[in-house]
Amino acid sequence: MSRRPPRGEYIETDTGNKVARKATLVGTQNIMLGGKTVIQPEVMIRGDLVRSIQSSSSSSSSGTPNNTAVAIGRYCFLSRASCLRPPGRFYKGAFTYMPLRMGDHVFVGPSSVIQAASIGSHVHIGARVVVGEFAIIKDYVRVLDETVIPPNMVIPSFSIVAGQPARVIGEVPEGGHEAFELRDLYKTVGNNPQPPAS
Amino acid sequence: MSSKRHSILPAVSAGPKPPVHFSSSITIAESALLTGTNLITISSESVIHPRAKLDSLAGRITIGRRCVVHERTMIGAIGTSGKVTEQAVTLGDYATVEVAASIEAGNTIIGEGTTVGVGSKVGAGAVIGKHCTLTPHTEVPAGEVIPDFTVIYSNGMRRIDKRGVADLKNKGQARQIDVLRRMIPTNPAKFA
């Protein structure tokens, strides 16, 4: 567009998403962004890996096939070189990918690879973390750096996890809930970022 | 349209275009990166995901049948030694290289049915046996020889996989490739 004079590092959408030009989004039509989400450079999202078999129950009830591969809520922050890809498994003998769902205020650290089935809201994932296929991370979870969450693991709310394989090493204290808020972080990136609030 | 497109791929660092030998049944994403000067062979029904990087500068790269090479992998990375060997990396049949794993060049061999986990590193000259599993973030030092059916987990712990599901896994791999072939638009002509 000619109205935008200099080409910023980010593309800012109407819903407030800030997507880096240097991010690799494959299959964009299957990626849902809730708004106000930041996607930093070198992030990769595999929207092309869509569900190949519709589960018989849902396809019969809803006429249109749901092709969402990756659904991201509001105020998520995908750091540099992180990668989101839908998990794949065998369902009734056939291989299929399943959608990856992410809630609001999810921080994904640099170089982390996420193949979870679902990630709740207010989740902080550190740097170089691997979230295995079909892992389920509930709300208010902190995943420390370099953690490897094995496939199919369920992490309940208010857990702090670390290790290879991941184990729950602590509980998020009552006073630590606000630290998951990413509204302020959202403002600090983009084409005209604001300085971090003191 | 053009302003809406997010998947603008940054310009690929134009390295030398390597000679390739592709089977007609392979699936290779257009955004895969193939560089180097030596021959890259990809055998039948193997899948190369977008953004996988194969570098044959340090020797030939051979990928067996029904292999899956995921995105952001680096196959044929020139290791610390920087040695050039005739054969850089060999992937046996049914091998899987997961996201962001890297395999250094220098007569490195990944055995049949072996899975190299997310973010793992295989050093130059390492020989990984058949049906091994390297869990995410495993590092195999250069020159290491890993026997068949080894599982490397938890930062280098080792055990032997006694499930006896090798055939089943291969069968699963074939089914997975069937699905991937429909999803990933292939463009082998680009590399020819």
Add this chain to the structure above:
Amino acid sequence: MAPLNPYTYIQCPCSDSASLGRPSDATSPTSADGDEEDNAFDPRAPRANFSLYPLEYLLYCEDCHQIRCPRCITEEIATYFCPSCLFEVPSSNLKSEGNRCTRSCFQCPICIGPLSVTSIEAPPSDPSLLVPDRAGTPHTTYSLICSYCSWSSTEIGIQFDKPNSIHAQLAKIRNGGASRLTAKERKERRKELSHRGGEAALAASSEAAAGQDMDLETQFANLKLFYNSQLADPNAGDNGFSSLGDLGFSSPSSLSRIMNLYTGGKLHDPRAKSKLGAMREAITADEGLLETDLDESSLITQLHQSDFLDTASSTQICSQPPNLGETYIYGAARFNSSLRPVPYLLRTKRSKRCPVCRHIISKPEAKVQTTRFRIRLVAGSYIPSITIRRLNLPGPNGPAAPAILGDLLEPLKPVHFVLTFKNPIFESLKVTLGAPAKTPGRFPSKVTVLCPQFDIDANTDVWDEALKENDRESSGRSRRRAGTESQFQVEVGKIWERGRNWVSIIVEVVPASLKLEPGRDVLKQDEDVLEIPMFVRIEWEAEGGGDDAASGTGRDKDQKEKKELAYWCVLGLGRIKQG
């Protein structure tokens, strides 16, 4: 050395026995200014570790007007749930079933990753066959498989007939596949035998018990039954030890006391007390006697033959559930083959009470899946948060390089830190700071708080903030915008920067030199960390009737009431460069 990010820890008053529970009022000695220098808090004192917490970990009792920490609060369990299947476990089940998930949630005994139930398919007859035909298989069995380290329960010879209620199925199978009796079945079998009566049946049963490996559960059950019968039998004992009276180990009363301890019954059984005399010990396997097998040669040969990787590590053994049907090998499994899948330990949701006034200060909603709290009085919404930033002023030789967090501090060179206090309450705060001029410890660093007294404006409504966003940008941050930091002068008694509900001040520190006498002394762990103790006193005016709003005596309560809170905190600023 790992870089150190600045931190603020706050001391909970519970470690100070004098002030526990007492609301700090103006007359209390702890807040009297004169005393502070004398008993300055030493963050390096061995006990200090137990009372220092990051702000997030602290709660606040509104009735006592005091900080409460995880160590002093009392907890009450609201809900038990399995962390894997997230099903709630009623507390009544807990006593009978134990504190582990009794559904199908297990952890890998090798790597503690989660196990999933997988059907064992017959090996494919034709590998090229891509179409699955599972319908034809007559009998599918299931195994637990670890998706991380590829462990399978078939390695210890355990397979399941159905994919659900694995816990119940596992309780009946020994490693290797042999079946074992559950506690209930054992009881029933015993009942059956006693019904049949007669010496022959009893002998047969003891033979049978000895024949099969007795595990800890069986042994305990047998012993318990035996001692119970001994206690019940009035004719037992009387064999000459009565002179020892109740003190003997084998006297019924002490036994019943011990058993009550373990089984959680009433502490004193009046019936047992009246009885005197000893009773006999168990002499058969049926009564719970297990002869110790001192011959370990087979074990040793097995160790000789096996690989190091086949033996279980201590962490693996520790994570094993106690006596879950393992054969009795002195409580410890030596080989991976004797490890069993670990059922998930249950987790809890807990509400927390103030230790003094017993008011609830944190209460989660009981439902497992909700993350809301009914009550959540966290210290962060009552006392100001303190963030630390290093300030680099231009030195005499040109402008300073931008400060990097975690940079080492040069000894004997003054450094400045910006402390930002953020007010969370809706009243303006008056803050008074006190810090000893020299940090305690072997290497005293000089500390000067340039502005020890200031006011912070009230935390206005969130919506106000949103509306005033632009306004704030222009007014609140004007000072920093007007001139860059390099043009700023550090002035004594002046606030560095001020915003809507926050104030930044400067602390000047001259780090000590860590010179040690060569060869005589060594630097202790973390002795190079520059930590300064700081006493914070905050005063504010609260809405009247804060103490007894319930009484509701009328308008006069609406008067503003002066409130005060004082506490020590520790500011970790960084590491001092050595040598």
